Structure formats: structure tokens, C-alpha cells
Amino acid sequence: MSDVWPLRRSPEGTRRDFRRDQELRLRLRGEYGPEWWEVLPAFLLVLVVVAVPLAALGWLWARLGWWAALLGAVALGYAVRAAGRHRRRAVARRRHRAACFTLDQIDAAADERVLRSIVGRLLRRDGWRDVRGVRVTDTGVVHLVGHWPGGRRLGVAVERGVDGAGPEGSRGAAALRSVGSATKPVRTELSPVYLVVSPGHYARSRVLWAARTGVHLVDRALLERWAAGENLAVLLDLDLDGARPEPA
The missing domain is CATH 3.40.1350 (Trna Endonuclease; Chain: A, domain 1)
Structure with a gap:
């Protein structure tokens, strides 16, 4: 079997040592990605933003009926659109201030x-x-x-x-x-x-x-x-x- 699939050791010690060395080199060059605890808050925030509205719509459907869920979905869409417009205006104002001079x-x-x-x-x-x-x-x-x-x-x-x-x-x-x-x-x-x-x-x-x-x-x-x-x-x-x- 060794002739068909020869076993090779990592260039430097064990494979774990080799991976650690490669990770250290990436970190020193600033090319290593974020750790899981760094992206966890953002992931939880996205999960809450998506899950809470869906849960609210499901509760409206189960308790009041489809028409209440439909009204909730319309209200949610309007809120998302208003938030998007507000953000675009804020970005436009920041750009406007950045392009002002004395x-x-x-x-x-x-x-x-x-x-x-x-x-x-x-x-x-x-x-x-x-x-x-x-x-x-x-x-x-x-x-x-x-x-x-x-x-x-x-x-x-x-x-x-x-x-x-x-x-x-x-x-x-x-x-x-x-x-x-x-x-x-x-x-x-x-x-x-x-x-x-x-x-x-x-x-x-x-x-x-x-x-x-x-x-x-x-x-x-x-x-x-x-x-x-x-x-x-x-x-x-x-x-x-x-x-x-x-x-x-």
C-alpha cells in the first residue's frame, strides 16, 4: 500500500507544527482572516435581525390569521425601505460635508x-x-x-x-x-x-x-x-x- 499512497511528513515536524507555522506567517503578513469570536457578534446580530421579524410574522399568522401576517409584512417592508432611504441620505450628507472647503x-x-x-x-x-x-x-x-x-x-x-x-x-x-x-x-x-x-x-x-x-x-x-x-x-x-x- 505504501507504493500506491506513500506517507509523507510535513516539511517541519508534524502537520500541526506546519499549520501553526503557516498561520503565524499569515498573521505576520496581515493576511490571516478574523477569528470566530470576532465575527460571532455580527453573525448573532444578523440572526436576530432576520429571525425576530420572521418569528413575529409567524406569531401573527398563528394567532390572528394570514391577513395580520400580510399587514405585518407590509409594515416591515415599509420600515426597511425607510431605513434604507435614511441611510442613503446620511451617506450623502457625509459626502457633502467631506466636499466642503474653507x-x-x-x-x-x-x-x-x-x-x-x-x-x-x-x-x-x-x-x-x-x-x-x-x-x-x-x-x-x-x-x-x-x-x-x-x-x-x-x-x-x-x-x-x-x-x-x-x-x-x-x-x-x-x-x-x-x-x-x-x-x-x-x-x-x-x-x-x-x-x-x-x-x-x-x-x-x-x-x-x-x-x-x-x-x-x-x-x-x-x-x-x-x-x-x-x-x-x-x-x-x-x-x-x-x-x-x-x-x-
């Missing part, structure tokens, strides 16, 4: 790329989809683009502006590049939304230019409110052809 954080942005990343997070927080940066000129100028679930397209030019610190630390007019042909308004039913965002202030000539071209300006005051949690569509009174989705 002016100090915005001013501390190392360069325009970091500021553009902050603006992109704010847009995604407000419900804009597929927000990404695109190069619009050969000199490396990058704008943000995206779209609204209803079809509206978005174009954003981001500028850090220049510091004109005076005696009270006030900021001067933001030095902004022209939005260019990529942000010329299109006169259609679903015309794109174009923004210029800066943590500075705009000169009067820039405000007049934006009014002529249909571009929305987000200056330091609006940026502070937007970054703190207010919705961009509300701040700029944008008509987005439909209700705003929950923040992502």
Missing part, C-alpha cells in the same frame, strides 16, 4: 491644478457628472468640462488670480485668461453653462465681458458660499431643466 484651504492651494481639483470636487458634489479636465490650447491651458443628468453641458475656466494685499490684506482684481471660443454661449434650448472661477475679485471690464458673452463669474464671495456647502445652481440661479439630484 477660503483658507482654497488660498493654500499650491497651484492652479490644485484649485481646479477643488472646483471639480465641488461640481461633483452638486450633481454634475463626468467632470474632468481638458486641454483647450496648445500652451497647456486646462478647463473643466462636465454635464448635467438632463443634458446641459458645462465648461469652467479656473484662475488663482493675483494677490494685491493692501494694508488690510484685501485681494486685488483677479488676472483671468479669456474663456475663449470653448465657452462662447450656444443659443439652443439646452445651452451650455460656462463659468469662470477665481478666489479673487473681478475688474469691471471682466464683469461687462461676462455679461455680454453669457458667462457666469464666481468671485471670492460666491466661492466662499459655494465651498461652504451651498449649491452652485442656487447661487447662480441656473435653470437646469429639472430637479437637482442628490449629491454624489
Whole structure:
């Protein structure tokens, strides 16, 4: 029989020693799974959550009849649905708070790329989809683009502006590049939304230019409110052809 099924010893001592050695190596690498006493509370919780409602429905069926069990099942389903909606709203609120910034954080942005990343997070927080940066000129100028679930397209030019610190630390007019042909308004039913965002202030000539071209300006005051949690569509009174989705 030994020729057919030869007996072999473990590489190191007995098989129990070998298993202990392998388990120790997995633990040292952090690859060993949880122990049974670590998963037992979660297992008991799931068992209670499932068993208690089923037991209650069975008691209603036995004592009052099938109609009482049916009403109980409907009430249970409604409660589960309400709990799920409450959890989704709580998660959305936490994500919304995580995507809020202060002016100090915005001013501390190392360069325009970091500021553009902050603006992109704010847009995604407000419900804009597929927000990404695109190069619009050969000199490396990058704008943000995206779209609204209803079809509206978005174009954003981001500028850090220049510091004109005076005696009270006030900021001067933001030095902004022209939005260019990529942000010329299109006169259609679903015309794109174009923004210029800066943590500075705009000169009067820039405000007049934006009014002529249909571009929305987000200056330091609006940026502070937007970054703190207010919705961009509300701040700029944008008509987005439909209700705003929950923040992502």
C-alpha cells in the first residue's frame, strides 16, 4: 500500500507544527482572516435581525390569521425601505460635508491644478457628472468640462488670480485668461453653462465681458458660499431643466 499512497511528513515536524507555522506567517503578513469570536457578534446580530421579524410574522399568522401576517409584512417592508432611504441620505450628507472647503484651504492651494481639483470636487458634489479636465490650447491651458443628468453641458475656466494685499490684506482684481471660443454661449434650448472661477475679485471690464458673452463669474464671495456647502445652481440661479439630484 505504501507504493500506491506513500506517507509523507510535513516539511517541519508534524502537520500541526506546519499549520501553526503557516498561520503565524499569515498573521505576520496581515493576511490571516478574523477569528470566530470576532465575527460571532455580527453573525448573532444578523440572526436576530432576520429571525425576530420572521418569528413575529409567524406569531401573527398563528394567532390572528394570514391577513395580520400580510399587514405585518407590509409594515416591515415599509420600515426597511425607510431605513434604507435614511441611510442613503446620511451617506450623502457625509459626502457633502467631506466636499466642503474653507477660503483658507482654497488660498493654500499650491497651484492652479490644485484649485481646479477643488472646483471639480465641488461640481461633483452638486450633481454634475463626468467632470474632468481638458486641454483647450496648445500652451497647456486646462478647463473643466462636465454635464448635467438632463443634458446641459458645462465648461469652467479656473484662475488663482493675483494677490494685491493692501494694508488690510484685501485681494486685488483677479488676472483671468479669456474663456475663449470653448465657452462662447450656444443659443439652443439646452445651452451650455460656462463659468469662470477665481478666489479673487473681478475688474469691471471682466464683469461687462461676462455679461455680454453669457458667462457666469464666481468671485471670492460666491466661492466662499459655494465651498461652504451651498449649491452652485442656487447661487447662480441656473435653470437646469429639472430637479437637482442628490449629491454624489
